[in-house]
Amino acid sequence: MARIRQITIENFRCIQQLNWYPGQGLNCLIGPGDSGKSSILDAIDLCLGARRNTALTDADFHGLDVEKAISISITLGELDDALKSIETYAPYLRSFNPVTGAIADEPHAGYETVLTVNVTVGSDLDPIWSLVSSREDLRELKRYLTWADRARISPNRIGALADHNLAWRRGSVLNKLSEERADTSAALAKAARDARLAFGDAADAQLGTTLAIVTQTASELGINTDGPLKAMLDAHSVSFSGGTIALHGQNGVPLRALGIGSTRLLLSGLQRKAAANASVILIDELEHGLEPHRILRLLGSLGAKEQQPPLQGFITTHSPVAIRELSGDQIIVVRKAEGSHVATVVGTRHDIQGTIRSFPEAFLAPSVLVCEGATEVGLIRGLDIYLTAHGEVSLHASGVSLVDANGVSRLYTRADPFRELRYRVAVLRDDDEQPDATSETNFQAGGGTLFKWRTGRALEDELFQSLPDPAVLSLLAKAENFLGAELIDGQLTSLSGNTLNLAACKASVTPQNRSVMALAAKTKQNPWFKTVSRAEEVGRDVVAPYLTQSDPDFLANISLIWKWLRSAG
Known part of the structure; x- marks a missing residue:
């Protein structure tokens, strides 16, 4: 699945200018407070996230200067067949030289074929997403990814709130674990008549593979779920929708009742399982809610020690425990220098x-x-x-x-x-x-x-x-x-x-x-x-x-x- 080769950020929050080539696997951002670490994660999320509405304010512009547009460009490599489709994206396919970092506007033999995604925000606060191509710019043509492709490359962000990812909602990690989907029509009618258990029995058959993966991952990470997990109707839902189907423990308690640390740990493990369909993960303040030994588990689930990284991670941390566990090639120091931001690999x-x-x-x-x-x-x-x-x-x-x-x-x-x-x-x-x-x-x-x-x-x-x-x-x-x-x-x-x-x-x-x-x-x-x-x-x-x-x-x-x-x- 697609991985990020280059990130360019202009006039976004504290970042006036940043040009960075992240690593193939884990990228742990460190630096003094207000150095822009979280803003980099937010920029990735804004540019690649699959969302129809984005709340932006004047405070998102560098120095509150709304006359200078926000521009975030992300170049994606390791494209699957759908993203390299000649019929769909031919005018926007480019080439990337991993040695020099140079990007050419035409695919070249021997270099990696890439797509560059851009989001621009002007003073009207209305973001415009597009694919980058000088050839099409000359023809004044603009287009973006199809919604299906946009949803597939969207990074999964693990934050303090996990309700979204612990239910079968659009873009949640559960929907990326397998292709199976629950037919909720009959069950939702019964749910209106207090049919949570009846739906749970039906969903077990329809979502068995996903439930087995989640149960196994929780077990591997030492998270107690009191036995096999079940998919039951969430009693707290106001309306019935895809998010109505949520993960519950064997005792019927929603998994969103887990502690913050356990939730983050579980989701990182699930992201690993779903890496074939969602290969980019964002975690701000990795250590939040986790004891030192669980920080090590989380890093292990992200493939920190593996020679072939299973996914591409962008994390921030203030934890010496996390730093000690990583290699110099996985640690990036973010600093502001002479008006621009620089992300330097410790090496x-x-x-x-x-x-x-x-x-x-x-x-x-x-x-x-x-x-x-x-x-x-x-x-x-x-x-x-x-x-x-x-x-x-x-x-x-x-x-x-x-x-x-x-x-x-x-x-x-x-x-x-x-x-x-x-x-x-x-x-x-x-x-x-x-x-x-x-x-x-x-x-x-x-x-x-x-x-x-x-x-x-x-x-x-x-x-x-x-x-x-x-x-x-x-x-x-x-x-x-x-x-x-x-x-x-x-x-x-x-x-x-x-x-x-x-x-x-x-x-x-x-x-x-x-x-x-x-x-x-x-x-x-x-x-x-x-x-x-x-x-x-x-x-x-x-x-x-x-x-x-x-x-x-x-x-x-x-x-x-x-x-x-x-x-x-």
Whole structure:
């Protein structure tokens, strides 16, 4: 069945201009609030939806400028025989080059045959649908898909309200599961005389295949329906129509009484079963009403892990659970840039899949601080906890996510993809080991921000050399609590050449003691603070309370970092 090859949107809501070539399977749109993710889904629905009436207002025009018409064009490939019919659509068949994205107005051998559908809305708010063809434009001829073809390519949108799709209404997913239809004439007469059960028995025979598919799908997705489903007359219908035949459980309760999450999950599974007849699905805020394990089920039902996608999905999400489950080729970052919107595939460059798995929440934040290691991550978290407790806005509220690069050699492997995807990104690193100079230069030249400790120093050096004496003693006490007095004493004695021990360091804070403690704190074996939780405790309990009494250069560096963090969002 038809799949979308290209989407062009002009002057629709917050989108002034967007030109996007979506993927063959799942397309998960992410980005900051009001970036246009939901508007893209609405544009697809408006252009391809099988509806006779559409409610539009001046607010649907970009900048409320009704003098600039809304125009949405969608190019469809993988056409079935009916859509490639020479008799019906010959003047409108075009060719699509999947490598370059170029569309020619004549079919060409070796390229895919496509149709381009357009909807235009002027100041009169009356949408006009048509097929695109320069050849026919010259002849001033316009036509659109037949209603049957329009109904077949119409995407199925799964929202909070599911009554439409849980009854045999026009365009519902139930009508796309099979060709069978119920003959309701006799049953509807009886329904007027309280004949719900009688019709249910008749419908079971007429809709058996569909009911079996729905029952099986619900079972596969772990949705309890109390046994085989039945098609019964909906007692809440005001008038008898196709929508009067609705899904009911074995106990006679309408399936529309299911929770939001169960309904969305069931409908996604049914859409999968109906993919041969309806291959495009739209889901806004995928996670709505679903627990994490059910989010994974829903993505699985959409074919997220399958090499040959069973359907083409357009979804939006703010859930790290969903991001972690997807590949970089399925995640699209939507951003506004220089008056136009850009939809960029995260992709697989820089081994980004590891970052997706470990830090999915970073892809949902406007700003990302990539730290060399867990110590830096913990320090920033600890400072933030302390400052938030004293009335400042938290980094999470400011839209900042922290990423642990797990070593200087991986800093720009982690940071570069975010920069290339137009995130606001900075790096925080030690200076005792140097990263690749070219990578760092390119990162800064591309708009990334660099923070580092002073020349030759790691974070441990900065802490023990910059904090006042009481804070240094507190650091030593933390280390003793984390690792035990015996281990700390042995490290200090060994690294000082038997000239210092734990007792001596506790008795007097001297420049020599500070240097030895810093060296011990960053040993490869048994380092003092190199976990997020330990460094967070140090940042909260030691560094933050004594920060204003610290070395001015260290304080200035922390202040610069915090200024960047507070400017996020």
